[in-house]
Amino acid sequence: MPTATLILQPILSPRLRQMLPGIQSKKVSNELPERIEDAELIRAAQSGSRTAFDALVRRYDQSVLRLALHLTGSEQDAQDIYQEAFLKAYRHLGSFRFECSFYTWMYRIVTNLCLDQMRRKKTRREESTIAVTAQGEERDLLDSVADRRAGFNPEQELERLRLGDRIQSALDMLSPRERMVFELKHYQGLRLRAIGEILNTSEETAKNTLFRATRKLRGQLADLR
């Protein structure tokens, strides 16, 4: 049998990656009109149209906010990142040359801002002398369960919240970069090649980071079966 190794992983663009089997694939050939519309909006925005820029924002802002929110876990931080990212995009749109998709370009800005924020947060956490583990925290979990809709099992929900806490603290143990790669792969469903493109690194490096992150999580969460 021929040896198909990971090193030979293909060189594909983010959009192409999303189309391939194994990932939820949209219908073939829906993408070009979308990209042409993008291109037109970008050109109009580059020549000064605020309306066109607003339309671009509306196209991408929900996924930007979702990413920032999930990475930072704070609505305030997510909103700040959202704000800064689109202001940056507005100021630098003139330098966009259509050599990558707008999606990739926008995500480059957003992931950079998120990485900065995660690094700052990590430093603050490490400086703080009182370590509070997620498990040791006094939280009235049942309280947050009580006001949910009737007819479901509070014990199961409690279990889910505990599990959520454990996963969260395991994710917090990753380095910002590992966290980012894992986020883009596992939670946002991007292909490694796209992740490399967004993070300005090779697919190979992104892959190694993903492997490291996954192994660490496995170590932390090994007992979850």
Add this chain to the structure above:
Amino acid sequence: MQCDKAQLQIIAYIHGELDEDASAELELHTLACERCATELEVYQALQRALALTPVEEPSPNLLAQSRIRLDQALDQVHSPSLWLRLQIGAFGLFAQLRSAPGVAAGLAVVGFLLGGFAGQVWMQHNARTQLAQSVQLARNTPVARPMPQTLAPQIAPVQSIHGGALENASTGSVAADNAPTAVPQIFNVSRIVRHGDTHMVEVQYNQIVPQTLEGSVDDPAVQQLLLMAAGNGTDPVVQDDSVALLAQQCSQGRYCAGGPVRTALMVALRYDRDASVRAKALDGLQPYVAEDTRVRDAILESLLHDPSAQVRSSALQMLEPVEADSSVHMVLETLAQQDPNPQIRAASAQALLQMPPTQ
């Protein structure tokens, strides 16, 4: 397959980053090897656990708040300044030109400044006549056709309307072509100065002067203009012509090595709304499929996305001489199953059969 290799591949496998052949091989191995099967099971359990806490969409409230805040901040940011517009040059300038404020619009600013209806009429009438005269003058002056020094359409030096009298602020004459179309256009108004309490006002504005350049397609200056035109989304005919010319040169193996022409063709292949332009771009890229992975990437993308069956089908033919890497395999598999056109599905399946197995 050996265990250490299988162990390496398990993580790629659970993340959906292993191609079909390798996945099948790994699955086969785990059927026979208990150690690797256990390892796989551990990672699959991890994925299941993680799936219990999916990413949630931001609340509509948060999204709305963020949008309002951004909107307010954008209002404070100055609209792109002149230098930025100049910088955009190649891509944005033509679009700018089309919507460039005409003479009347420029002078409306003056009228507004003067505040009086009478003043506005006076200014408009006066200046407009004089501008027209100046244009006339420029047109009638025999000027040697200047070769552009920089390839952005030339912006003439700042001119002023001084108290209604038009002066050419530069010492040289306005370079203009003799062709009847060569009417200088106002690019923008850059400064307005009021003279005390009088009705006199000085308006500085920039003009764009159309120029013509004649030369061989090999001429770097011509090349640069063609490149600019290929990326210019405002005039489809001009764009079509330039892409065709560039593609023709590329397919003959000329002037394509440096990258910018190749990049322009890839941009056309990805973004042009006209299928015939995309097909031409494809032709021009032909010689580079094998050596340039960016080109191959663009062609694979077009195979999956291009709405024109014609373009997809030419793209498919271009892949034939390419040594099959796993990406080509994956795309062909997708096409064979999903392409809306039955002929393309069949041709992809055929091509898959003929390709040597993945290296």
